[in-house]
Amino acid sequence: MRIGALGPDLPIWGLLAWVLLTGGAVPAGADGGYASLEGHGGPVKGVAVSADGNYALTASFDYSVGFWDLRSATLIRWLEGHEAAANAVAFLPDGRRAVSAGDDFDLILWELATGRALRRFEGHRGKLIAVTVSPDGRLAATSGWDGVVGLWPLDRPLGEPAPPLWLKGHRANVNDARFSADGRDLYTASYDGTIRRWDVATGAMEEIVVEHGFGVNHLVLNEEQGWLAYGAVDGAVRAIELATGAELADLTTERRPILALAASPDGQFLAVGDGEGYITIIDTDEWVITRDFRAAVRGPIWALHYDHDGGRLLAGGLADEVALWPVGGGRDALFAEGRRRFHTPAEEMPNGERQFVRKCSICHTLEPARKPGGARRAGPTLHGLFGRRAGSVPGYRYSEALTGSPVVWEAETINLLFEKGPDHFTPGSKMPMQQIARLADRQDLIAYLREHTGPRTELRSGAQAAGGTE
Ligand code: HEC
DSSP states (O other): OOOOSOOTTSOHHHHHHHHHHHTTSSOOOSSSSSEEEOOOSSOEEEEEEOTTSSEEEEEETTSOEEEEETTTTEEEEEEOOOSSOEEEEEEOTTSSEEEEEETTSOEEEEETTTTEEEEEEOOOSSOEEEEEEOTTSSEEEEEETTSEEEEEESOSOTTSOOOOEEEEOOSSOEEEEEEOTTSSEEEEEETTSEEEEEETTTOOEEEEEEEOSSOEEEEEEETTTTEEEEEETTSOEEEEETTTOOEEEEOOOSOOOEEEEEEOTTSOEEEEEETTSEEEEEETTTTEEEEEEEOOSSSOEEEEEEOTTSSEEEEEESSSSEEEEEOSTTOHHHHHHHHHHHOOOOOOOOHHHHHHHHHTTTTOOOSOTTSTTSSOSSSOOOTTOTTEETTOOTTOOOOHHHHTOOOEESHHHHHHHHHHOHHHHSTTOSSOOOOOOOHHHHHHHHHHHHHHSOSOOOOOTTOOOSSOOO
């Protein structure tokens, strides 16, 4: 497989001109070309593809895991069970089960045919940011921000305890882990700047493989070719020879941090996603960059995974959708279609809209709750916000702080919410602590909300509230 002609030295304006000339001519297609997985209500932090290439899994900030038919780019079902953002997903080798891990500190084992959570593994004391399954499918390794790695047995009969083996030794958050092909070793990357190798049978640390100094976010292992590659918070992308630890290549660019790494199934290509929204593709035969493109209008690339034949690259970031970039040979027109969608230059937005897009839209829509896309966010829809009693959107699971609150949402109460912060204005609320310091920003935001949240909600008599109406 060879990648198309787009070299790294083609200047960005040339690229744009080329996109303008060719973009949009080719429809998104089910032919393995450009398409996307749509339906999540928040950023996507993790992606995985089944061994046969037919299915994909996505983990999102909206707390849910998506199970997709990759051939048609359609959703099969949502897997609901995490109580906070879902960060990572992996298929088991049988293709019938999967695991996911999240900000709720838990690992969940799923039965994909039914969407049932077969088992919830608890014990970590920090967020789980990565999960990987051993080649024989019997173990899952979780990377925890509590500084430990959990090795969880996936094959215990339900009802029997399944205690983990803890790998302890990293001095900070663990960010990633990979099993060796024989399943005997586990390599782990940590914010403490090291990559370590552990004996899976005993849990003993065997070796510090890399001492990078800056936090290491991701690693990829290619034992057949004898190398390990990693990406770090300082933007470093390096490969070392496994046998000697000697540096093979340094493909660091000026962009940082590195937030995603994926190897093509044949091991030849390495895709790198960074904090500035670019994807870089490296040919590991020669250790040269063969493609480097901006893959998101705004925000980072958090999740990358090749499909089974390396023809497409699944990319997740701040957008609600997962892009399927056609990176295999001969698909440049489709590639341009993707660029057109994901790289429309950001127009100057008025301040109120910018406040909403930057600070609220990750968790709230403005659509009526029953509309598709109106429901799948961490927070309730803000449609009909003005005149609405706090905690009253049907079907949304509020905290008691809001269901029991006398507050009615008006310009004044929304202003107070962000002047004081939800923790002070509605103590106990599960909306994260945040304040908007400048009065002008709050006013612009409120004016934007008034214009875009639809008609006022009229309080029925008796529901008249004590808390500030205008
Ligand atoms: C990280 C997620 C997140 C962000 C960002 C966020 N919210 Fe929220 N918001 C929530 C959650 C969760 C709730 C429900 C709180 C509860 O039940 O205690 C909520 C509740 C609210 C409510 C009360 C709604 C009701 O029906 O009573 C308002 C109003 C609100 N948010 C406005 C905003 C605005 C405006 C912004 C941007 C400045 C914002 N939120 C940013 C998560 C978020």
